[in-house]
Amino acid sequence: MGGRRSVSVALLGLGVVGSGVARILAQKAEGYARELGCPLELTRVLVRDPAKERDLAIDQRLLTTDPSTILDDPEVAVVIEVLGGEEPAYRYLCDALRAGKYAVTANKEVMAKHGPALLALAQERGVDVLYEASVGGGIPIIAPLKRDLLANEIISLAAIINGTTNYILTAMSRDGRELAEALADAQRLGYAEADPTNDVEGIDAAYKLAILASLAFHGEVRPEDVYREGIGSLTARDFVYARELGYEIKLLALARRIGSGPAVQVRVHPALLPVEEPLAKVDGVLNAVQVEGDLLGRTLFQGQGAGSLPTTSAVVADLLDAAHRVVSGVHQRLAWRGEAPLRIVPMGDLRTRYYLRIWVTDRPGVLAQIARVLGDAQISIASVLQKEADEDAGTAELVLMSHESQESDMQRALGEVAALPVVAGIGAFLRVEG
């Protein structure tokens, strides 16, 4: 074990996370070498423009624009990919694994779309691809799912895994702000990008859920398997009404095993959560993942979802793990192979409770008409709030909570409700969890 002089590491990308990793490797070199038994040596860094001004003291001779100087170099034992985006990141990761190198990645898009292929390739070559940083940077969740919860059959995952939308929803809930204002704040503070589509539409959360669900259920869940609704239609009033009813609204990523077979439900959408639920209390840019296992019950992991330092922490933990295996000559731990391919349950089969906000003409008998349509579809109403809203227009807002119903029935009834002459529009349609 004392034979190795050092472990050679290369970085693909020197953005926020890449710079963080380079900085921490320099700062903590001594401690990591002690942990490992030999030094970690950063030997090459792929960048687009070596001449670019950087807020980082790094030996200019390490920088290269040619990926082959890394991927074809047999000395490089671990490749850290922090480029982001699908290509060329995916190609580089394949090349690295094929060349027998360990790969560490923070790339949720690549892992969501190609995780199973990369893991299979790694296993074939006797190495591994490690991706703790791809979901919830400051929350160790991939490794606990791989190791610590392995004795369990995972029943469900419920997570808040997009800090941008959680910041926005927290501002809407706490400060009564509307979506556009809260989004503008998030952009000003650097929590949201100029084009917020990936966050607001739940795409980012769906990538992360696909990664977590594949791991938890020992199968392949692709991003397109995830049913997805964004937060775009929420208004500040929905948070007020939800609170009156005892709920908080969160963009929830949910994966649940249905029955004991291979059927799973995977979905990302805004949902009402009882205020006393631990996930309802996760505010601001924090992330949290709640895992329910048949043995351990519910365990919650909460922390910083993003940011340079938490993500760096996850990348370096994976790097130390990979480097340790390089030093000790150990192959990867076998992945649990699923018994059968997973079957994704269609959204129409979902059974849950629903929150409806409906604009109606403000006259007697309206509730009766709506209740009849819902009743005909086997949907029973648990509570009703009648809100005066616009006297000039003669319209009022009706907030309904249903008992547990089937999604397909609800969707059909919703169409019929919307078509009633007394209904001016469906303001909100949200699922209730917990």
Next chain:
Amino acid sequence: MGGRRSVSVALLGLGVVGSGVARILAQKAEGYARELGCPLELTRVLVRDPAKERDLAIDQRLLTTDPSTILDDPEVAVVIEVLGGEEPAYRYLCDALRAGKYAVTANKEVMAKHGPALLALAQERGVDVLYEASVGGGIPIIAPLKRDLLANEIISLAAIINGTTNYILTAMSRDGRELAEALADAQRLGYAEADPTNDVEGIDAAYKLAILASLAFHGEVRPEDVYREGIGSLTARDFVYARELGYEIKLLALARRIGSGPAVQVRVHPALLPVEEPLAKVDGVLNAVQVEGDLLGRTLFQGQGAGSLPTTSAVVADLLDAAHRVVSGVHQRLAWRGEAPLRIVPMGDLRTRYYLRIWVTDRPGVLAQIARVLGDAQISIASVLQKEADEDAGTAELVLMSHESQESDMQRALGEVAALPVVAGIGAFLRVEG
């Protein structure tokens, strides 16, 4: 890797956890064998009385009263110790490691008192001792500290790691119950033992904190290094006053690095926590550990602290890890060796805020006298609540919160305050965290 026919496992102890492990190994044999590449075989179980009636279908021929049939059998690759208590558990663990077997233990007392010795012995023999179940059964915390947080310098650990006392304190806070009533409830529900000393006095929490702090700070923290106060002096009124001031009271286990050197502070005592702190919201028998690292910020791990199934989950995760290493012939991952021995900071050096409840004679000038004594000791008062309490006796209760002060000053001042003729007694003296 395909060469091994099976991994032979022996259990020391067949109590609640031991039976849970035996049951789960039988139930989930197929899945675990798939994960491992070969079956796990429970080949022997040490019990005191093989004839005892058990609520468990187990082959009677596996039971033995002779530990040497396990510890001297070269076929047994992993020994699971779930006897509890210091001896003979410690001796058996030493024998197992010396014989080159992996050891899995749920024993907090042994790990707190002898963890470093066992880990050194394991390293010498090229095996490992795994102890996830010794702290917070349903919360993966040992493995994350060993692997996932390794890139970090741990700044502090703050934990609620005794479910019994947290159940009692939650009942006192929520329902206004006094300690004795809440304890009786806990005993009736099976959350507290007939002799609750270990829980109520904080001994159990101190064991667990010693284990976590040793791991987090890469050194040896012994149970006797942990400053310890139990919950015995708390009254329901303290919870009411704390709430008025915006705090919850919890039995907190705290470990903190002081400065950048080897100095650490380790203590278990009731403390006031701001109600909005995540740890303040951990109620009932739940446990939680909050870890602060220099890179990841604060991460919270929350779940079931005890119970047969969560503890079984942790034991079997460790067993699968050990068995995997047996199958693949991998030695343990090196432990981070501390730079220097840790130095335990004396409690007198603590700087924090304090909550005082003082019985005084109900007449003018009393507060001025107390304030003068505190002021002379450099302790300034942040807020005062005056409570009418006993008109017949002519005494009142004074609740004071101090600004940050030094513990040694506070202790000295407290002695002087208690000696004032106008003071009938110190009702409570609590530290404020967060």
